[in-house]
Amino acid sequence: MGPSDTSSLKPRDRILDAARDLFRKHGIRGVGVDAIASAADSNKMTLYRHFGSKEDLIVACLQAATREFDEFWEEIRARNPDNAKAQLADWIDRVAAGLREAVDCNCEIIAAAFQMVPDDGSALKVINEFKARQRKRLAELCRSAGVEDYELLTTTLVLLMEGARSNRQSMGPEGPSAQFASVAHATVRQFTTRKDTGSI
């Protein structure tokens, strides 16, 4: 969600879009409120009226990014209703697509976590609540897909996904992150065939 055609947006939304765009491009620490206000065709006074501080603006950006992820899960459910295995495969492919395109992939949430310092209380809280919610949904999917050791599979997939995002950020889309889908599908296969004793 770049700030393209933001002319019709309200000042608050323009500032939010500009901030997310600039934070993605230059990092949270590398962008000042002046640059954000200017990119949003606004001014610092308006920025501070809507967002009390740069920290509050960072939190608002993270919250906007996490809200977009709810739509992601809705789409997964809608495409393969009542088929958890297909939903799990779809989840992997969508995460992989996000890694390739780096669009709406919420990389910014992961990346932001790395730019935080210990006193970034509310921003870190948003990130951790987001991660906990994602994990719960994924674990539910793994369980519904009939995986006996679904907690271990969930942790494996979460670490693989975060690792792929981390790696993409440093080594680009052609690095090991490009293999996320094959690695994750193989992992799911190993978990589903290993203990396929018909007990599900």
Add this chain to the structure above:
Amino acid sequence: MGPSDTSSLKPRDRILDAARDLFRKHGIRGVGVDAIASAADSNKMTLYRHFGSKEDLIVACLQAATREFDEFWEEIRARNPDNAKAQLADWIDRVAAGLREAVDCNCEIIAAAFQMVPDDGSALKVINEFKARQRKRLAELCRSAGVEDYELLTTTLVLLMEGARSNRQSMGPEGPSAQFASVAHATVRQFTTRKDTGSI
């Protein structure tokens, strides 16, 4: 390697130690050369004499961190000579220990990657060369341990490790990163038992 008892060190080393310590604590963007010079009991002029710019200092810090990792591999080899499977298990346990203790774990390299912006040319280069070297060593270990699909296992372990480090940074040592060892050992087991056709 904190800057403890740095009084006997030369100015260049004191500056390097102080920079690494401050970068770890406050992020690369959050620390200025003044703070580094002051923490090193030195001054800005000396800092610039040894390191031409803050960017050069960042690169030197990353190089120092990557050099320490060579010792890590030497220890692994020395502890279980001629036993690749034991070395691989040891690698997992050492990465896990690093995640718990966050000491000498080279998290700073991964963390630094997230604070980079696209024009951080030489710093990103150090990070990527480091990652490529680590990967090569790990792949060699997986191959020697008799894993048929050793490239896929290597990618899986690399992504798991980077994911665990990423997750540790945002969620702390009690989060999913604490399960890195059990996840990684299970992954190795699956790769070694799955195709155990005696062809090795």
